[in-house]
Amino acid sequence: MLPATAGVASVAFGAGVGELAAAMFAPESSPFVVVGSLLIDLAPPWAKDAAIALFGTADKAALLVGIGIVLLAVAGAAGVLEARRPPFGRLLFGVLGLVGALAAATRANAPMLAIAPSAVAAIAAVLALQFLVRRLPVTPAMPVTPVTRRRTDAATRGAGTGASPESPFDSGNAPADAGADAPHAVDRRRFLGWAGGAVAVGAVAALGGYVLQAGSRAVTAIRDTIALPRPTATAPVPAAAELGIDGLAPVITPNAQFYRIDTALAVPAVEPSDWSLRIHGMVERDVTITWDELLALPLEESVTTLACVSNEVGGGLIGNAVWLGYPIRELLARAVPSADADMVLSRSVDGFTASTPLAVLEDDRNAILAVGMNGEPLPAEHGFPVRMVVPGLFGYVSATKWVVDLEVSRFDRATAFWTDRGWSERGPIKLSSRIDVPRSGQSLTAGPVTVAGVAWHQHVGIERVEVQVDDGPWQPATLATAISIDTWVQWRYEWDATSGTHTLRVRAVNADGEVQTAEVQGVVPDGATGLHERSVEVR
Numbered sequence: 141m142l143p144a145t146a147g148v149a150s151v152a153f154g155a156g157v158g159e160l161a162a163a164m165f166a167p168e169s170s171p172f173v174v175v176g177s178l179l180i181d182l183a184p185p186w187a188k189d190a191a192i193a194l195f196g197t198a199d200k201a202a203l204l205v206g207i208g209i210v211l212l213a214v215a216g217a218a219g220v221l222e223a224r225r226p227p228f229g230r231l232l233f234g235v236l237g238l239v240g241a242l243a244a245a246t247r248a249n250a251p252m253l254a255i256a257p258s259a260v261a262a263i264a265a266v267l268a269l270q271f272l273v274r275r276l277p278v279t280p281a282m283p284v285t286p287v288t289r290r291r292t293d294a295a296t297r298g299a300g301t302g303a304s305p306e307s308p309f310d311s312g313n314a315p316a317d318a319g320a321d322a323p324h325a326v327d328r329r330r331f332l333g334w335a336g337g338a339v340a341v342g343a344v345a346a347l348g349g350y351v352l353q354a355g356s357r358a359v360t361a362i363r364d365t366i367a368l369p370r371p372t373a374t375a376p377v378p379a380a381a382e383l384g385i386d387g388l389a390p391v392i393t394p395n396a397q398f399y400r401i402d403t404a405l406a407v408p409a410v411e412p413s414d415w416s417l418r419i420h421g422m423v424e425r426d427v428t429i430t431w432d433e434l435l436a437l438p439l440e441e442s443v444t445t446l447a448c449v450s451n452e453v454g455g456g457l458i459g460n461a462v463w464l465g466y467p468i469r470e471l472l473a474r475a476v477p478s479a480d481a482d483m484v485l486s487r488s489v490d491g492f493t494a495s496t497p498l499a500v501l502e503d504d505r506n507a508i509l510a511v512g513m514n515g516e517p518l519p520a521e522h523g524f525p526v527r528m529v530v531p532g533l534f535g536y537v538s539a540t541k542w543v544v545d546l547e548v549s550r551f552d553r554a555t556a557f558w559t560d561r562g563w564s565e566r567g568p569i570k571l572s573s574r575i576d577v578p579r580s581g582q583s584l585t586a587g588p589v590t591v592a593g594v595a596w597h598q599h600v601g602i603e604r605v606e607v608q609v610d611d612g613p614w615q616p617a618t619l620a621t622a623i624s625i626d627t628w629v630q631w632r633y634e635w636d637a638t639s640g641t642h643t644l645r646v647r648a649v650n651a652d653g654e655v656q657t658a659e660v661q662g663v664v665p666d667g668a669t670g671l672h673e674r675s676v677e678v679r
């Protein structure tokens with residue numbers, strides 16, 4: 141019984157710590173949730189029908205309880221196994237962790253840290269199991285026959301317990317000589333104390349995770365009830381903007397696939413009714429706007445491609461969305477910035493700051509306070525309820541999420557979060573292009589091959605894209621219809637591939653006739669340059 145208790149207590153400890161890790165790093169990847177989702181996906185239709193017939197709307201709760209029961213049974217077995225045949229109990233926990241990690245990693249739109257909660261849970265459970273099994277009380281003397289007694293006496297010189305090293309009763313945790321072979325063994329009461337402690341710590345960790353998540357659960361519930369007002373100006377996406385090539389980034393990035401970059405360990409939970417934005421600093425009058433006031437203003441749709449300064453050549457830290465928002469220029473006009481101001485320091489509820497040139501926020505581009513993203517309220521991780529979106533500038537100097545404060549200032553008076561950490565004070569997006577297909581490692585056969593990708597230079601525009609095969613001449617690619625100069629544009633090139641190893645290279649030319657530089661620069665301090673290339677094997 142005690143080895144099984146060790147297993148169950150270890151799993152309670154690991155599961156609790158795993159839930160806390162999930163709350164901190166990847167709430168959607170809680171081991172229970174991902175394993176439950178996997179089972180729902182794998183379940184045959186009759187099983188789903190039966191579950192609904194049996195449990196009604198409590199079918200999901202029933203599933204989680206079911207997973208819990210199976211887990212406890214496996215945990216008990218693992219405890220017994222670890223006591224008898226170490227390290228197989230721990231190995232079993234490793235396998236459970238692997239199942240959780242795989243379930244998490246294979247979900248659609250799995251976050252970057254998807255496997256972390258399961259990994260943390262498994263490691264915690266393994267350590268707890270090792271700790272507890274070592275402390276298992278030494279089994280009291282077995283009723284012994286004269287034969288075993290004689291053997292025992294010979295082997296241990298009467299150490300006080302019945303099992304000898306070669307005895308069938310020797311279960312690894314109950315060696316004859318407690319002092320030498322089980323140096324950590326404790327008595328039953330102390331063992332139960334340790335096991336209870338493990339369960340208690342697991343429960344506290346799980347509770348901590350639950351509390352950490354409470355704010356975001358409340359905000360998610362509120363977000364689900366929000367109906368955004370109709371835009372007073374729409375930004376239709378032309379059908380010809382989407383080439384529809386398999387493997388090519390869609391021209392509008394679905395929210396769930398949109399890259400996420402921020403310094404927030406836990407996503408800030410801001411309730412719209414608590415939200416307001418203050419404009420102050422070098423202004424004639426301070427302006428404050430609440431959520432209700434913002435939603436009552438004429439909101440416009442615009443399509444803008446966001447990009448991160450940390451995006452490597454060919455990287456994925458870029459996405460394009462239809463945003464709904466109100467021009468920042470209109471709000472600044474209410475405040476009346478002073479003539480010598482040249483920068484706006486935006487601040488998020490969690491203290492992140494970005495410094496944006498005032499002129500960019502005052503010109504006629506769609507620099508907005510956004511409340512909607514692709515027809516929905518902003519997702520929490522993309523800045524709910526309100527963020528900035530500014531065409532033409534990298535996110536770190538413009539795209540403040542959970543924004544609550546705009547301080548009109550000067551570049552020589554205030555500095556922003558990343559500027560203080562070695563990044564450039566200004567962050568205009570650089571002329572860039574990327575190859576999406578063929579994918580690396582894709583097997584190709586000689587003949588026509590579609591090469592395709594995206595190119596962007598927000599608020600300047602792309603005039604053409606060219607492709608080079610090996611050291612051949614630069615060939616013009618075909619552009620899809622551009623949505624606007626503020627968005628990326630898809631391109632394609634029909635390549636007559638010959639067998640062998642080839643290098644495909646892409647470059648863009650912007651609306652000013654400037655050709656994308658081949659000069660290689662890293663992301664620090666103001667964004668990477670260089671041409672994206674892909675080596676392919678044609679058979």
Ligand SMILES: Nc1nc2c(c(=O)[nH]1)N[C@H]1C(S)=C(S)[C@@H](COP(=O)(O)O)O[C@H]1N2
Nearest residue numbers: 399400401402403448488492535536539541
């Ligand atoms: N509050 C806050 N806003 C932020 C950041 C941040 O760390 N905190 N990161 C910025 C950076 S570096 C980028 S690239 C964009 C990314 O926006 P996304 O996560 O919606 O793609 O958000 C910007 N806004």
Ligand SMILES: [Mo]
Nearest residue numbers: 448449535536
């Ligand atoms: Mo960024």
